Amino acid sequence: MAVLSLRQVTLRYGDSGPDARPAVLDRVDVDVAEQEFVTILGPSGCGKTSLLRLVAGFERPTGGSIVFDGKEVTGPSSQRVVVFQQPWLYPWLSLRENVAFGLKLQQRRVDWKRVDDMIATVGLSGYEKHPPYHLSGGMQQRAALARALVMEPKLLLMDEPFGALDAQTRQRLQEFLLDLWTRVDVTVVFITHDVEEAILLGDRMLIMSTSPGRIALEQKIDIPRPRSEETTLSAPFQEIRKRALATLGRVSISAAGITGTGDDGSVGAAPDDETSTETSMETSVDGREVVVGVSSNEAWSARGPGAQ
Amino acid sequence: MTQARAFVLSEELGEPGRPPSAQGTGSPVPGGRKLSLVERVTHVRLTGRHARWGRRLSTIMVLVGALVIWEILAAAQVFPKVALPTPVAVWDSFKLTATKGYLNKTMGQDVAYSVVRVAAGFVGAVVLGVPIGLLMAESKFVHRVIDPFLQLGRPVPPLAYIPLFVVWFGLGELPKVLLILVGTIPIMIISTIGGVRNIPAQRYEVARCLGAKRRQLFLNVTLPSTLPEVFTGMKVGIGIAWTCLVAAELIAASVGLGWLVEQAATQLQTGIVIAGIIVIGVLGYLMELGIRLLERVLIPWRGHG
Ligand SMILES: Nc1ncnc2c1ncn2[C@@H]1O[C@H](COP(=O)(O)OP(=O)(O)O)[C@@H](O)[C@H]1O
Numbered sequence: 001m002a003v004l005s006l007r008q009v010t011l012r013y014g015d016s017g018p019d020a021r022p023a024v025l026d027r028v029d030v031d032v033a034e035q036e037f038v039t040i041l042g043p044s045g046c047g048k049t050s051l052l053r054l055v056a057g058f059e060r061p062t063g064g065s066i067v068f069d070g071k072e073v074t075g076p077s078s079q080r081v082v083v084f085q086q087p088w089l090y091p092w093l094s095l096r097e098n099v100a101f102g103l104k105l106q107q108r109r110v111d112w113k114r115v116d117d118m119i120a121t122v123g124l125s126g127y128e129k130h131p132p133y134h135l136s137g138g139m140q141q142r143a144a145l146a147r148a149l150v151m152e153p154k155l156l157l158m159d160e161p162f163g164a165l166d167a168q169t170r171q172r173l174q175e176f177l178l179d180l181w182t183r184v185d186v187t188v189v190f191i192t193h194d195v196e197e198a199i200l201l202g203d204r205m206l207i208m209s210t211s212p213g214r215i216a217l218e219q220k221i222d223i224p225r226p227r228s229e230e231t232t233l234s235a236p237f238q239e240i241r242k243r244a245l246a247t248l249g250r251v252s253i254s255a256a257g258i259t260g261t262g263d264d265g266s267v268g269a270a271p272d273d274e275t276s277t278e279t280s281m282e283t284s285v286d287g288r289e290v291v292v293g294v295s296s297n298e299a300w301s302a303r304g305p306g307a308q
Numbered sequence: 309m310t311q312a313r314a315f316v317l318s319e320e321l322g323e324p325g326r327p328p329s330a331q332g333t334g335s336p337v338p339g340g341r342k343l344s345l346v347e348r349v350t351h352v353r354l355t356g357r358h359a360r361w362g363r364r365l366s367t368i369m370v371l372v373g374a375l376v377i378w379e380i381l382a383a384a385q386v387f388p389k390v391a392l393p394t395p396v397a398v399w400d401s402f403k404l405t406a407t408k409g410y411l412n413k414t415m416g417q418d419v420a421y422s423v424v425r426v427a428a429g430f431v432g433a434v435v436l437g438v439p440i441g442l443l444m445a446e447s448k449f450v451h452r453v454i455d456p457f458l459q460l461g462r463p464v465p466p467l468a469y470i471p472l473f474v475v476w477f478g479l480g481e482l483p484k485v486l487l488i489l490v491g492t493i494p495i496m497i498i499s500t501i502g503g504v505r506n507i508p509a510q511r512y513e514v515a516r517c518l519g520a521k522r523r524q525l526f527l528n529v530t531l532p533s534t535l536p537e538v539f540t541g542m543k544v545g546i547g548i549a550w551t552c553l554v555a556a557e558l559i560a561a562s563v564g565l566g567w568l569v570e571q572a573a574t575q576l577q578t579g580i581v582i583a584g585i586i587v588i589g590v591l592g593y594l595m596e597l598g599i600r601l602l603e604r605v606l607i608p609w610r611g612h613g
Pocket residue numbers: 013014024042043044045046047048049050051300301302308
């Protein structure tokens with residue numbers, strides 16, 4: 001049974017009316033099953049963060065409905081906790097108090113054992129008393145994860161949580177999350193612009209197209225768990241990766257108006273395509289200011305990780 | 309808002325709008341620091357604790373150097389003796405004023421009166437200004453009511469209020485304390501508003517998706533996040549408070565450092581004038597130092613994301 005369903009979700013920033021800006025999300029349908037790990041992949045600026053913010057309840061859709069756990073989403077809830085690209089720990093609180101922050105909001109007496117157990121789960125025991133700025137970027141992101149998981153949310157929303165980390169730390173955290181995922185019961189919607197990350201982590205991957213943002217490809221990832229960095233070298237992984245890159249290339253190019261490829265749902269997996277799609281991904285991975293797609297009247301630019 | 313920033317921003321006021329620090333915040337990387345005078349003179353690079361003492365030593369050297377030049381100028385009588393007494397003569401004036409007093413008031417009394425006035429006015433400005441700023445930042449209505457007064461009042465130099473306050477409140481303590489309060493409160497209000505407006509949206513979003521309600525957001529996010537800019541405001545505000553005090557005492561007082569300086573000047577007691585000015589400088593510096601210490605204790609996290 002789907003714990004989260006988006007039906008015909010449309011999002012337009014700013015006013016509607018004659019000079020309304022084009023829709024960021026256009027009639028998006030997504031279903032997420034309980035205990036599922038769904039990754040959403042797409043070029044920067046395609047509306048991934050917007051989608052996540054709608055599910056989190058920070059934003060209301062212009063059209064369509066978002067139903068979580070049988071109820072329409074109308075605002076944020078501790079059942080749907082977000083982990084952002086930056087850890088956003090409170091510098092005036094110790095690591096322990098940061099992790100306990102959500103519990104403190106709800107309860108007069110905090111179950112400190114639960115807090116300390118969660119800190120141990122993310123491997124930060126011994127750092128409880130430290131302020132967050134004494135921790136490395138990777139440790140801070142694990143603390144942010146602990147702060148979310150200690151609430152025992154039904155749904156964990158992650159918006160490029162490792163996007164601001166260096167490659168090595170990022171790889172360690174991916175493996176850490178894979179392992180953690182086997183130990184906690186939570187449904188995850190994980191957003192990324194990194195193809196490998198999307199395939200490595202997810203049970204299912206959704207690829208979004210740019211302006212307007214739609215789901216261009218839905219891909220089941222049957223690769224058995226436990227997975228690790230080795231998994232990325234396996235044949236099934238490479239197969240899915242190739243298909244993902246082809247789709248990404250198609251959605252970016254069609255958005256840029258370079259080819260007239262329509263939205264016919266065809267997946268052009270021509271091997272020759274691969275080099276060019278690789279390049280287009282590289283530019284967005286870089287995190288520099290790049291134009292990823294141009295619609296007839298407006299250039300859509302993607303900001304780097306720091307600006308999001 | 310833009311006006312507010314313009315008011316608060318100045319070279320040495322630190323980094324109100326500093327972006328959240330990047331990833332991998334480890335220990336701060338040393339280097340890129342300017343060399344202290346001691347280092348430049350001796351060509352020895354100092355680190356850590358030594359660097360701090362090096363900087364202190366530089367300050368002391370500069371002050372001693374200035375004293376020596378002053379002594380030479382005064383001794384050589386480049387200027388008439390009444391205009392520029394020697395440092396030793398100033399020290400004697402200081403001792404005399406401190407022990408025997410001047411015009412029936414000892415230096416101690418003057419200092420006590422001035423310090424109490426500044427403290428009362430300044431604390432009043434902080435205690436009133438911060439909540440007013442918070443209210444203005446949180447409520448559009450309150451902002452609309454108070455902002456016109458702030459905008460109109462700000463260009464008026466506080467000193468222009470002195471005659472009015474004397475007419476209204478006489479020559480007692482009240483008009484002086486009020487003048488300091490009126491002069492200092494705008495910077496407190498404006499820094500507080502700036503502090504609230506600069507809070508990154510994610511600080512709120514983190515709390516909201518963990519279940520925080522409006523009141524909890526205010527207590528757990530707004531208040532602590534605003535503290536650094538409140539302290540920035542206080543560091544500017546204490547200087548303004550001293551300016552207002554001395555001005556008030558120059559014009560309408562019978563005790564206090566401003567009064568002392570003014571009276572001594574009319575009788576050409578230049579030694580006392582200079583001693584009074586130095587005491588004002590030292591006291592102002594000490595108060596700012598006190599605020600900095602308090603800041604270090606209350607918000608050691610300042611500047612960290
Ligand atoms: N609050 C906002 N107001 C107006 N436009 C926005 C806002 N947030 C995002 N956008 C625009 O919506 C598009 C999608 O942004 P976003 O959801 O952040 O994409 P992604 O996370 O995939 O990079 C971008 O063109 C961006 O400029």
